[in-house]
Amino acid sequence: xxxxxxxxxxxxxxxxxxxxxxxxxxxxxxxxxxxxxxxxxxxxxxxxxxxxxxxxxxxxxxxxxxxxxxxxxxxxxxxxxxxxxxxxxxxxxxxxxxxxxxxxxxxxxxxxxxxxxxxxxxxxxxxxxxxxxxxxxxxxxxxxx
Ligand SMILES: [Zn+2]
Ligand SMILES: [Zn+2]
Numbered sequence: 001x002x003x004x005x006x007x008x009x010x011x012x013x014x015x016x017x018x019x020x021x022x023x024x025x026x027x028x029x030x031x032x033x034x035x036x037x038x039x040x041x042x043x044x045x046x047x048x049x050x051x052x053x054x055x056x057x058x059x060x061x062x063x064x065x066x067x068x069x070x071x072x073x074x075x076x077x078x079x080x081x082x083x084x085x086x087x088x089x090x091x092x093x094x095x096x097x098x099x100x101x102x103x104x105x106x107x108x109x110x111x112x113x114x115x116x117x118x119x120x121x122x123x124x125x126x127x128x129x130x131x132x133x134x135x136x137x138x139x140x141x142x143x144x145x
Contacts, residue, residue, distance in 0.1 A: 023051075
């Protein structure tokens with residue numbers, strides 16, 4: 001799986017005329033080995049421990065590139081922060097985003113998916129992709145303290 005993704009990304013980079021760089025390879029390895037919704041800051045700190053030469057801006061730009069390549073998906077938090085997760089081919093889910101603690105809960109609901117398709121069809125619209133983020137308070141943040 002990871003090898004396939006690397007290959008897919010290298011093809012994307014080559015098509016864009018981007019030279020492969022060691023730093024980008026390292027960032028890709030780190031990104032593919034995290035299985036969370038990771039922010040630029042978090043990924044940067046992880047990488048920095050063993051690769052102090054890789055800057056925050058590079059991590060930021062590279063994650064944008066992964067998103068463009070279809071390798072990563074962006075989740076926007078209410079405070080303007082962005083988190084990234086792996087985008088798996090054929091896999092889809094939506095997110096509940098907590099504005100209290102930034103927790104992200106994944107869900108998939110057939111009825112919602114179907115409804116979206118119906119709405120699009122009604123407008124003669126062809127869906128290429130969609131992203132649903134619902135903001136609110138998670139169970140923990142709602143619990144009385
Ligand atoms: Zn919360
Ligand atoms: Zn997710």
